[in-house]
Amino acid sequence: MGVHYVEGDLTPEAAAKVERLGYTAVWIAGTREPRLTIVERVLAATGALAVATGIVNIWYAEAQAVADTYHRLEAAYPGRFLLGIGAGHRELGTDFRSPYQALVDYLDVLDESGVPKQRRVLAALGPRVLKLAAERSAGAHPFLVTPEYTRRARELVGPDALLAVRLEVVHCGVEAASPNRAPARRH
Template identity: 60%
Template sequence: MAIELGKIGIWRGATQTNGEFAAEVEKLGYGAVWLGGSPGGDLAIVEELLDATERLAVATGIVNIWADAPAAIAKAFHRIEKKHPGRFLLGIGAGHPEATQQYTKPYTALVEYLDALDAAGVPKESRALAALGPKVLKLAGDRTAGAHPYLVTPEHTRTAREVLGEGPLLAPEHKVVFDTDDDKARALGRKTVQFYLRLSNYTANLRKLGFTDEDLAGEGSDRLVDALALHGDAPAIAAGVRAHLEAGADHVNLQVLDEDPFPAYRALAAELF
């Protein structure tokens, strides 16, 4: 892996970040910021975060292949790579059929997008692929630095590592609520988790992980929410993060759901670093 991500990073919506945010999380010791929400073809926010920091890596989690043409993304990649060599990981993915009218033959579309990035000189080791199932996980290992699974558990991480084998990057996302009040923490976690219960690629993957129709119904069961949005004090959350590393993850990116994420960032930095 050419890009140094460290063991722990932060997943945050692109519109919720800026240079000041990146500089602060770098001081806390986090290795990377993953930008959610398909941050636009010019990737200006990536450059802003890298400009504001010295060693932090920035990854996209993800650029949606239906939203931005590979030529535009490749041009932005080369601009950023020239200015900040070895610090940008281009994460791409096919998104969700419920959210994208163009969503047809996603596997073929991913292969064609990767072919176009190859032709434009974007190196394999500088890109990653959003992946859940074995076919796309294998594609991620064969054609990119590795996989960025979203909305998963350590059980998925273990299976994904078996598919990828040793070597390719495995960088799952996990949600966090920094609160020891179970009811309050679950309520906050559920606000985010319930959105994904309308998306078939996620629900299919959750069923493979042993969650039932009852777990997935409505706003999601407590069991489901607890598995997908870790909550508690810093030691309890850190234990859940370490479970991914023990299952074979190289890097875990944390999506803190609290309105102010920095108390969690600080407490978890003290616990994990």
């Protein structure tokens, strides 16, 4: 079971606390810089916690630099890093290729650089990218989806692919009419 953090909100101390609480993974969203500094800091601050990027934006982080970082982190913290990549927003980019083709090209560079298929996942929402995730990575990391979507995604990626879904959950305790639920429903 994992915990999700936005890159700017995660500290090594928070990651260590997550590990002490018994969680086995932390997913870091909003990663743009190819050296993945926060990933390295979290790995160094924890003993067994798996760290995944959810996601490295392919429009901002050059594929070869990310592949080099993967190998550096894997050498220092074997088996604890999962590289999540995706064609997120490209607000300032000048690359006008289709997001699908850009992902294929990025995966080609990762393949050529020896980043193992089983140590990477794709941010995938649509059926075409879900199928790409099943073929060229360990699986998919869909973000802010419903249980119904998850069922359809599982059918597309198959029974053996990783499907690391981010679902929003509100813990309300025993009281069914908790006032804390209204802001969560708006989110």
